[in-house]
Amino acid sequence: CCTSTAEPPRRGGGPTVATPRPAVLGYSAGGEGGGGGCRGSTLLFLPFLKPCTFGFFTPPRRTKLQLQRRTFLRGSSLLLRSQSDMEDGPSSTSCFRRLTDCFLGASLTDEKVKAYLSLHPQMLDDFVLESVSAETLDRWLKRKTNDTSAKEVSRYQDTNMQGVVYELNSYMEQRLDTGGDNKLLLYELCNIIKTATKADGFALYFLGECNNSLCLFTPTGAKDGPPSLIPSGPIAFGTTIAAHVAKTRKTLLVEDIMGDERFPDGTGQDSGIHVHSVLCLPILTAIGDLIAILELHRQWGKEPFNLSHQEVSLTQTKHTTNGRGLAKQTELNDFLLDVSKTYFDNIVAIDSLLEHIMIYAKNLVNADRCALFQVDHNNKELYSDLFDIGEEKEGKPVFRKTKEIRFSIDKGIAGQVARTGEVLNIPDAYADPRFNREVDLKTGYTTRNILCMPIVSRGTVIGVVQMVNKLSGSAFTKTDENNFKMFAVFCALALHCANMYHRIRHSECIYRVTMEKLSYHSICTSEEWKTLTQLNLPAPIYKEIEMFHFDISPFEEIWPAVFIYMVHNSCGKTSFELEKLCRFTMSVRKNYRRVPYHNWKHAVTVAHCMYAILQKTSGIFTELEKKGLLIACLCHDLDHRGYSNAYLQKFDHPLAALYSTSTMEQHHFSQTVSILQLEGHNIFSNLNSIEYEQVLEIIRKAIIATDLALYFNNHQQLSELLTSGGLDFNNYSHRDRVIGLMMTACDLCSVTKQWQITRLTANDIYAEFWAEGDEMKKIGMQPISMMDRDKKAEVPQGQVGFYNAVAIPCYTTLAELFPPSSPLLKACK
Structure with missing residues (x-):
């Protein structure tokens, strides 16, 4: 019953058969002559091919005759019943002997030997035990263990597809946790999907250079070498099925690859089997970037792939890529936490922060070297002082900080990226005219490919990150570009922090120099404070100084001595160290500006009024x-500039940015603390920590109370307490209100002096007001009447209004609180 036919050629540029005629051998149910022997129906159909010559060629278009031959080959496929279908006995043995005799009688091939041994496993066991040495067995075992693809797939014996997929998902999750090379990982995935879909073979393609071609991946190169990529062809229609899927990025299920005119080159490679049905699917990232193409094969004589196989394959690839994406995202999150920790733990170590950024960038795209350049737009240059020297320490790249290098923004690949803000992915650096070969000549390093990315902040390129030489693969891919674009955001943050820190350090240096100069002019000299310790007050002062109307004007040269006397007379001579008190007083004098009213004279006058009140209220404070x-x-007006709080806030003065309320008053207190912190100026150094905090709080509240905007509410609250009889000096809140009123009374005490002194003081006050009004007029703003020098005629009316609304009510309430202070009210009226 022998028949012969021509076999259809194999597709896709691989080896083909030069018109062999296979003899198809079959045995009928009755054996020879139709009588007995083997039970059942047909046992075996085997096509035997004559020896043929193999070669590589571009397959021609199919002819009608070839399609007819393909149809016949489908019907004459290998059908082998399992050994369990054959029963023991002389007749079955005779039938099987005839079969093997015929089988071995033909020309012997590897396939025939494998088929025979699969039917006689005991013979193989006996042969190995008798003829193979222990060393050979050990070598075989090592090869078996190292074969990650075949051995992992072989352990899955569950014929239920869902069970296989469930087990393989667990395996892939473990593999994802261990990391490793993505290409080998995907190759293992393909082996898994091959088992799950009962495919006869598969091919895995990755993108080639410039991402416009495909390369076939092989897990081992020549002589068990490392994995390799073999160019397969361009990504285009009308060639292979893999190129078609890469172009469309859509899954294709083809039942008959030889009959599909869309793919004249078929699979484009020799898989070792006669490919009939093909399931080809793109492997994409979560954001849609193409990673690879998986091509599953089924040979002639088997059922084509169906939608369930397609669903399993898609599910498994998506599960793996999503898992890999999640792993990448977790790695990115860990990186951000690491960077944040580095930044906040040691904010000055900006180089350490940049190292973390560059190390992660290298790992992200698997580059050999990296460089980060900052842009100097003023000089149109790129510069850097941190370099990847290609060495490692404890498994991490080593970056060396050297002398800063600069080069023009008009030169090189990095310069073009800085100018244009565009990404450059150069697969062959030496083929690009923009590449500067002199760098390689000087360093001895060979640059193959480059990925250069701009770092953009607020629409401006502030830096350039350059990755050199892709380690796994021939060039940087589109996925590398997209990942790097996302990462560039964090690079921008790091550079922004670096630039901000640089500006802060620069400003800090300027501040220190300025403070040094100011200290020289604002701190008293040793001669000044030593002279103060020797000063004595004229005899007439001792009596007059106890009176509210005392005028300090004639004693300008000894005002510091007047204050020292008041402190000693009120608090005791041992209350402060004399040297520190003298230093403090003379330095305070130096820090009052030469403005018409809020000056050193005003400070001593206010201090005298408080001294007089304290002297007449003994035992209360x-x-x-x-x-x-x-x-x-x-200190209540230290460093006063002669402008009101409203003026500073309206013109966005830096002081207004520091202090949103009671602007100048808070600045006065800050200056007071600054002087106290100077060496040899802390007059409260003899106090314990609790007393020190308490006295600073007293000073702060008292100075803030001189803000006239706070007076009105404070006065109203005190008046109500006096009227209701609820005032309690043991209540800290009530006590603070009383002190606030005392500070206002002292601050306005010029209205309680003799008429001539009061008139001159009023002139000084209006000099400041009008100067502020003049500044407002310069920018086209109309000041209020009180600050408009063109309305001098309204000054008397304004003063009468001030006395009636502010001064007289203030001193009236003070007199109710402390009757000995009534001379102030009388003088004011």
């Missing part, structure tokens, strides 16, 4: 309060 109030009065 503590020693700590008396110290704090006298110091607060002396």
Whole structure:
């Protein structure tokens, strides 16, 4: 029953058969002559091919005759019943002997030997035990263990497809946790899908250079070498099925690859089998970037792939790529936490931060070297002082900080990226005219490919990151570009932090130099404070200084001595160290500006008014309060510029940015603390920590209370307490309100002096007001009447209004609180 036919040629540029005629051998159910022997129906159909010559060629278009031959080959496929279908006995043995005799009688091939041994496993066991040495067995075992693809797939014996997929998902999750080379990982995945879909073979393609071609992946190169990529062809229609899927990025299920005219080159490679049905699917990232093409094969005589196979394959590839994406995202999150920790733990170590950024960037795209350049737009240059020297320490790249290098923004690949803001992915650096070969000549390093990315902040290129030489693969891929674009955001953050820190350090240096210069001019000299310790007050002062109407104007040269006397007379001579008190007083004098009213004279005048009140209210205030109030009065207008709070806030003065409320008052307190912190100036150094905090709080509240905007509410609250009889000096809140009223009374005490002194002081006040009004007019703003020098005629009316609305009510309430202070009210009226 022998028949012969021509076999259809294999597709896709691989080896083909030169018109052999296979003899198809079959045995009928009755054996020879139709009588007995083997039970059942047909046992075996085997096509035997004559020896043929193999070669590589571009397959021609199919002819009608070839399609007819293909149809016949489908019907004469290998059908082998399992050994369990054959029963023991002389007749079955005879039938099987005839079969093997015929089988071995033909020309012997590897396939025939494998088929025979599969039917006689005991013979193989006997042969190995008798003829193979222990060393050979050990070598075989090592090869078997190292074969990651075949051995992992072979352990899955579950014929239920869902069971296979479930087990393989667990395996892939473990593999994802261990990391490793993505290409080998995907190759293992393909082996898994091959088993799950009962495919006879597969091919895995990755993108080639410039991402416009495909390369076939082989897990081992020549002589068990490393994995390799073999160019397969361009990504285009009308060639192979893999190129078609790469072009469309859509899954294709083809039942008959030889009959599909869309793919004249078929699979494009020799898989070792006669490919009949093909399932080809793209492997994509979560954002749609093409990673690879998986091509599953089934040979002639088997059922074509169906939708269930397609679903399993898609599910498995998506599960793996999503898992890999999740692993990448987790790695990115860990990186961000690491960078944040580095930044906040040691904010000055900006080089360490940049190293973390560059190390992660290298790992992200698997580059050999990297460089980060910052852009100097003023000089149109790129510069860097941190370099990847290609060495490793404890498994991490080593970056060396060297002398800063600079080069023109008009040169090189990095320069073009800095100018244009465009990404450059150069697969062959030496073929690109923009590449500067002199760098390689000087360093001895060979640059193959480059991925260069701009770092953009607020629409401006502030830096350039350059990755050199892809380690796995021939060039950087489109996926590398997309990943790097996302990462560039964090590079921008790092560069922004670096630039900000540089500006802060620069400003800090300027600040230190400025403070040094100011200290020289604002701190008293040793001659000044030593002279103060020797000063004595004229005899007439001792009596007059106890009176509210005392005028300090004639004693300008000894104003510091007047203050020292008031402190000693009120708090005791041992309350402060004399040297520190003299230093403090003279330095405070130096820090008052030469403005018409809020000056050193005004400070001493206010301090004298407070001294007079304290002298006449003995036993009411503590020693700590008396110290704090006298110091607060002396310092309450420190560094006053002659402008109101409203003016500073309206014109966005830096002080207004520092202090949103009571702007100048908070600045006065800050200056007070600054002087106290100078060497040899801390007059409260003899206090314990609790007392020190208390006295500073007394000073702060007292100085803030001089903001006239706070007076009105404070006065109203005090008046209500007096009217209701609920005022309690043991209540800290009530006590603070009383001190606030005292500070206002002292601050306005010029209205309680003799008429001539009061008139001159009013002129000084209006000089400041009008200067502020003039500044407002310069920018086209109309000042209020009080600050408009063109409305001098309204000054008397304005002063009468001020006395009636502010001054007289203030001193009236003070007199109710402390009757000995009534001379202030009388003088004001």
